[in-house]
Amino acid sequence: xxxxxxxxxxxxxxxxxxxxxxxxxxxxxxxxxxxxxxxxxxxxxxxxxxxxxxxxxxxxxxxxxxxxxxxxxxxxxxxxxxxxxxxxxxxxxxxxxxxxxxxxxxxxxxxxxxxxxxxxxxxxxxxxxxxxxxxxxxxxxxxxxxxxxxxxxxxxxxxxxxxxxxxxxxxxxxxxxxxxxxxxxxxxxxxxxxxxxxxxxxxxxxxxxxxxxxxxxxxxxxxxxxxxxxxxxxxxxxxxxxxxxxxxxxxxxxxxxxxxxxxxxxxxxxxxxxxxxxxxxxxxxxxxxxxxxxxxxxxxxxxxxxxxxxxxxxxxxxxxxxxxxxxxxxxxxxxxxxxxxxxxxxxxxxxxxxxxxxxxxxxxxxxxxx
Numbered sequence: 001x002x003x004x005x006x007x008x009x010x011x012x013x014x015x016x017x018x019x020x021x022x023x024x025x026x027x028x029x030x031x032x033x034x035x036x037x038x039x040x041x042x043x044x045x046x047x048x049x050x051x052x053x054x055x056x057x058x059x060x061x062x063x064x065x066x067x068x069x070x071x072x073x074x075x076x077x078x079x080x081x082x083x084x085x086x087x088x089x090x091x092x093x094x095x096x097x098x099x100x101x102x103x104x105x106x107x108x109x110x111x112x113x114x115x116x117x118x119x120x121x122x123x124x125x126x127x128x129x130x131x132x133x134x135x136x137x138x139x140x141x142x143x144x145x146x147x148x149x150x151x152x153x154x155x156x157x158x159x160x161x162x163x164x165x166x167x168x169x170x171x172x173x174x175x176x177x178x179x180x181x182x183x184x185x186x187x188x189x190x191x192x193x194x195x196x197x198x199x200x201x202x203x204x205x206x207x208x209x210x211x212x213x214x215x216x217x218x219x220x221x222x223x224x225x226x227x228x229x230x231x232x233x234x235x236x237x238x239x240x241x242x243x244x245x246x247x248x249x250x251x252x253x254x255x256x257x258x259x260x261x262x263x264x265x266x267x268x269x270x271x272x273x274x275x276x277x278x279x280x281x282x283x284x285x286x287x288x289x290x291x292x293x294x295x296x297x298x299x300x301x302x303x304x305x306x307x308x309x310x311x312x313x314x315x316x317x318x319x320x321x322x323x324x325x326x327x328x329x330x331x332x333x334x335x336x337x338x339x340x341x342x343x344x345x346x347x348x349x350x351x352x353x354x355x356x357x358x359x360x361x362x363x364x365x366x367x368x369x370x
Contacts, residue, residue, distance in 0.1 A: 001066025001092040003037040013055045014076040017046035020053045032069035034117045052238040067114040124229045127194040128222040137212040139174045142185035145330040148178035155244030162197035185361040199242035257343035262314040265340045269332040276325035278307040285322030285368040322368040331363045
């Protein structure tokens with residue numbers, strides 16, 4: 001195997017692989033990436049057995065076809081330290097070492113035979129649909145911070161993606177909750193699709209977001225019983241799905257929250273962030289003391305002190321309620337509009353948060369007790 005590749009292209013591909021490969025894998029081969037050079041194309045594959053990432057670099061100067069595997073983290077570390085945009089020559093030599101050469105640098109990396117690399121070939125041809133990358137990224141970004149870290153309820157440790165219908169319109173809807181807060185976001189589909197509801201694991205979500213962030217185009221999605229496949233122009237991501245039943249989230253959405261608070265989004269976000277600074281772990285509640293058109297925010301920490309701010313708002317009631325500041329900051333950071341709308345019921349009831357700039361996303365946050 002012998003080929004030449006541009007440093008930046010290779011670095012970006014290897015960077016994506018870092019997100020897939022487990023740092024402490026018991027199997028040496030799972031720390032490796034599979035490199036295949038064939039017909040002016042380099043295919044790089046990484047897997048942790050639950051997630052497979054395949055990336056193609058096209059228009060590569062392939063002098064000799066072949067394939068091998070080598071340690072992903074070491075190769076990435078070397079490639080990113082080479083001069084940006086320079087040519088890298090790679091050769092698999094007789095001693096089964098991968099020879100890397102760029103400018104004045106020469107490295108020889110240990111390899112494991114490509115035949116030991118675990119690959120599964122699945123037929124994903126059924127139930128395929130396409131979606132715009134930026135729309136799909138929006139869906140994931142609006143929900144990913146609400147995904148649960150609780151290992152005992154594995155069905156909450158992902159985003160629930162399913163098809164919904166409202167007034168004869170079809171949507172792809174995403175929901176995530178850790179039972180303290182919930183995010184719901186949807187995007188309009190051109191037509192009804194064949195798509196079974198799925199729960200997408202957290203690791204897959206973050207890997208997808210990284211890929212979609214630097215990609216503008218269509219994403220082809222197809223799923224079979226326990227796996228899902230995402231195809232971008234030059235990348236493919238295949239993931240196992242979370243096996244479990246997502247709770248009925250509709251019944252959690254507050255129905256009679258009539259007390260509406262409207263405020264400039266940036267003012268609100270900055271203010272909550274500032275008063276929360278006095279709390280080291282952001283676990284202390286930020287207390288809302290609401291009167292007509294006035295919001296007093298305060299945080300009191302027995303160890304470090306207290307902070308408070310007053311904001312002018314649109315509000316017609318009186319209410320005292322406390323929230324985990326982190327939850328409010330997470331939601332507010334994902335809104336698109338100029339303002340944020342919070343709908344309250346009683347002091348102990350969940351608050352419904354809406355974004356006037358995006359009618360397709362809503363958020364629910366539970367207040368803190370006491």
